[in-house]
Amino acid sequence: MEIVTAFLLLAGAVFAFVASVGMLRLQDTIIRMHAATKAGALGAGLIFLAVGAFYAELSITLRALAAVFFLLLTAPVAAHLIGRAAYCSRVSLWHKTWIDELANVCQWHEPQTHEPEKTDRPENDRP
Amino acid sequence: MGMESVLLARTAEVALVLLSLAILFAFIRLLIGPDAADRIVALDLISVLIVSCLGVFAIYTEERAFLDVAIAYALIAFLGTAALARFRERMPEGGADETETKTEKDGP
Numbered sequence: 322m323e324i325v326t327a328f329l330l331l332a333g334a335v336f337a338f339v340a341s342v343g344m345l346r347l348q349d350t351i352i353r354m355h356a357a358t359k360a361g362a363l364g365a366g367l368i369f370l371a372v373g374a375f376y377a378e379l380s381i382t383l384r385a386l387a388a389v390f391f392l393l394l395t396a397p398v399a400a401h402l403i404g405r406a407a408y409c410s411r412v413s414l415w416h417k418t419w420i421d422e423l424a425n426v427c428q429w430h431e432p433q434t435h436e437p438e439k440t441d442r443p444e445n446d447r448p
Numbered sequence: 449m450g451m452e453s454v455l456l457a458r459t460a461e462v463a464l465v466l467l468s469l470a471i472l473f474a475f476i477r478l479l480i481g482p483d484a485a486d487r488i489v490a491l492d493l494i495s496v497l498i499v500s501c502l503g504v505f506a507i508y509t510e511e512r513a514f515l516d517v518a519i520a521y522a523l524i525a526f527l528g529t530a531a532l533a534r535f536r537e538r539m540p541e542g543g544a545d546e547t548e549t550k551t552e553k554d555g556p
Contacts, residue, residue, distance in 0.1 A: 323453065323455065323456050324455075326456060326459075326507065327455055327456050327459040330456075330459050330460060330463050330504065330507065331459055331462065331463060333500060333503075334462070334463035334464075334466040334467055334500070334504070335466065337466065337467055337470050337496075337497055337500050338466045338467070338469060338470045340470070340493060341469070341470030341471070341473040341474045341493065341497065342470075342473060344473060344474050344477050344490060345473040345474070345476055345477050350483055350485045350486050350489065353486065353489055354489050357474075357489050357490070357492065357493040357496075358489075358492070361492075361493050361496040361497070362496065364496075365496050365497075365499050365500045365503070365522075368463070368500045368504060369503050369518075371503070371507065372503050372506050372507055372515055375456075375506075375507050376512060381512055381515060384515055384519065385515060387519070388515070388518060388519045388522065391522060391523070392496075392522060395522070395526040396496075398526075398530070399492055399526055399529045399530060399533070402529070402530055402533035402534070403485060403488050403489055403492065403529065403533045403536075405533075405537070406485060406488075406533045406534070406536040406537035407483065407485035407536070410485070410536065410537065410539065412483050412485050413483070
């Protein structure tokens with residue numbers, strides 16, 4: 322069991338380290354998020370699995386599994402929030418990025434140029 | 449406590465060194481930016497790495513309370529990241545430190 326713990330611990334630390342190297346070396350914000358959110362969550366999840374395998378008793382292992390579940394639940398949500406905020410404020414993309422499928426989608430942050438539409442119908446037009 | 453515990457202690461030390469280097473690299477990205485979104489991503493990664501460090505501490509010191517600390521910290525870090533992302537979304541276009549170039553030329 323301690324061999325398994327050591328392996329999970331080392332694998333998690335290596336994945337977290339790779340995530341950080343990608344954070345430092347990759348090209349633009351969106352590409353850096355790819356390294357930070359996926360490899361980082363994988364590394365932390367592996368380390369929590371190592372904690373669960375190390376203690377190997379019900380309360381601690383369940384708590385470690387709950388932590389893994391929570392991590393896998395919140396990492397995509399946080400990544401989505403950051404990515405939408407970055408992309409919709411037109412953060413600079415890498416010069417080799419040539420697919421920009423959402424270029425016409427993010428316009429809700431633009432300043433409003435027109436008043437909210439007024440309905441033609443009067444308020445009290447019931448027969 | 450046999451030889452395998454020594455193996456586990458050495459592994460935990462190696463993991464802590466790797467995580468410390470990882471936090472250092474993420475902190476460099478936090479410093480150089482260039483956009484506020486990069487800094488938010490770097491802060492999110494740093495908090496995930498700190499949670500990982502707490503997990504390693506739970507094994508290294510055999511103190512199981514560190515697991516609860518890690519869970520609570522992960523919760524608070526997620527809320528902080530979400531709040532910072534909403535804050536970035538409301539900032540004016542290009543962020544606080546707006547650069548003129550639309551593409552980043554510096555590859556690895």
